[in-house]
Amino acid sequence: MTDTPRRAPQVFDPDDPRLRTATAQEALHDHPATDDPLTLEPTPKVPALRLPTAADLQRGINWGLWLAGSAISLLLLAIGLRFWTFVWDLFLRQDWIGWLAMVLAGILILSLLMLLGREVVGVLRLTKLQRLRRRSEAALQSATDTGNSAASANLVAIAVDVRALYAARPELAWSRARLAEHDKTIMSGAERLALLDRELLAVVDDQAKSAISQSARRVAVVTAITPFAIFDMGFVLYENLRMLRRIATSYGGRPGYAALLRLAGRVVAYVVASGGLALTDDLLGQFIGQGLAKRLSARAGQGMFNGGLTVRLGIAAIDLTRPLPFIEAKRPRFRDLALEVSRGLTGAKPVGRGS
């Protein structure tokens, strides 16, 4: 880089119209990292050892989707044809009946579109979260690799995007205000992101954690008291989906059904990928350690098992929907949440960092 011409020091008039005195955050946001010619030559990327993330779960062409799509299209075509002849019949009988049918059909189509739109928005929101996560992980990695200012600017841009995500949430007003206090302070991008992680996302983490522990406790109790296995299987499924939805919503995903199913699929794949389903030893050790297994019946033990599974899935969902990796905030630990659940079951007071 020594061949770049050195720019001589200069003094400008403070009223110079070309001078921009925006706050650091805005100023950096206007310069995408790629435009910055101060960037170092790209250093050869060394793949770092890390946990599999959402990015690794991307698939190729989804043939199942094509199948379902074409089948549904055919069905819609058939229904439309039937409907048309049906309305035509009505018109032949009496005009107003035909019109009524038309109006009803209009409402039907409109609501269908709205539903569909919501689903699409839900999926888009979820992908946005995951994209942010990918971006921030890559940017943090390159910032530690090189320590250059372009990476720092990129991190600031990410911080701005993440803050926009939570700009309208009333319960985060206090955190936002605390963050805004530091807007004019000089920090590097990594510092800004760390602060955001600690001040804002940690609060969201608490929401997600309480969703997990509530669901896990409910799952554990229901499994322990229902006499029919089929019933508690259904309940576990329902409760887990509900939990995923709450977690995604608190991180800003607000998924519809399609997005929820997609998320559920990814969560399961993620848990499998990170070896989380080999939980039997870990989990049993947890409870035997507390002497619980001796005290409780087999069914209650099963309840604990299901609760533990729910906690696993919940933590995986946090990993998949959190827009930033854990920088300064603490990653929720299975052990803490599982303990909280088991305490809740045995009647002890639940303790937790979130409470």
Added chain:
Amino acid sequence: MRLNRLSSDATDAMRHAGAYASDLVRPTVRLGVTGLARAGKTIFVTALVHNLIAGGKLPFLRAEGDGRLKRAWLEPQPDDDVPRFQIEDHLGMLMADPPRWPESTRRISQLRLTLEYAPQSLWRHVTGSRRLAVDIIDYPGEWLLDLPLLAQGFEAWSQDCLSGAARSDRSIAAAPFLQFLGGLDAAPAEPEPIAIKGAELYRQYLRACRQRDHIYTGLTPGRFLMPGDLEGSPALTFFPLPAERKGTLATLLARRYEAYKTHVVKPFFRDHFSRLDRQIVLVDALGALDAGPSAVADLAQSLESVLGAFRPGANTWASKVLSRRIDRILFAATKADHLHHAMHDRLEAILGRMVSKAIARAQFAGAKVRVLAMAGMRATREAEMPGTGGGAPLFCIMGTPLAGEVFGDRTFDGRREIALFPGDLPINPDEALGAAGANLAGALRFPRFRPPLMVPTAFVPSPPFPSIRLDRAIEFLIGDRLA
């Protein structure tokens, strides 16, 4: 000369044991603040104390970020024989209208700041220790140059000094002193007036080296540069003499030299320096860059000789009882507000390269080391000027330069604000240190700026200073003690 030889006797061991015991009852951390002249020591201490007391925004000081820091206040210092850090005077100057930079550190001074916090650890909850006393000891970095003296006799020292004075880059500064030496009477009847005159000329030579040419290496004794309270005392009335000179004068000077070691150097290292827990070394890297490549190289060299005094290492239980060690050292490039923050990484890289040997040594001994670009008080704002021809923007800073500062053919009046592009710091720190092929002469300019005007209001009678990464510095230095 190792410090251990100073502090290895039984009394010292007893004293360290006593300090350890009292630390259990009353947790205390002794924080050393040092740096060469005009590195920003006074501002750093003032900003640290004031921002903690005034409740400034320090998000990266964990305890403050978590809201666990309840309050901070000043208490009477523990050592009655050390001057107090005159924080009220310094604050008064900074808060005045127009604000002025406070006077610089000329001697050792001390201040005790007590922090009350909500502890996280169960142990501290139980023992009820929720207060941490921070003893801030501010001393001139020049004094650390004296450590090698302890191992040297008068003759060896004289030889070192005189060969240094004969170097070509110091010839102008050294000329009057060398001339005086040449015309010296071998066996004067009255040695005292000659000693006084010689010491004065030698002092002038040292000061000329430092102030005009930014040279530090081998400028001993350090008290000649920063006399502290000893100005004019006999212990400071000597000068190096060629070894072939014998006689009453040589005897007198040799005795004075030994007295200087016994009464000045040893007590400082024994009573103050060896008792530090944490150390921050402030470096005015920008000032050296402003003065030119040779100043940078010399700053690096003098830092190296100053930092030879440190004996860092992890504090284990046994080492705490026997002798205390500095277990965290922070190297801070001060006046980072004279640069746009996009350049802070490079500034840190340059400083890191300057002190790389000291860092390696400290880390090998088990101490934690960090390099940080910071500013205790932020005197500028940031701005950007679009680059010519779609190039990178010029990262500027805006502020009011001090009256008399010069830029090109322009002299500032101290009232008008300017926007300054100080130049691009080199990405490769070796270039700043004068690597081959690099020509930084005139490529960087850092005129000094006036402190910002702080307006006290009825609600905020003493507003906290705007600062850069002060919180990171405090977190590194004492954050672990506030857990």
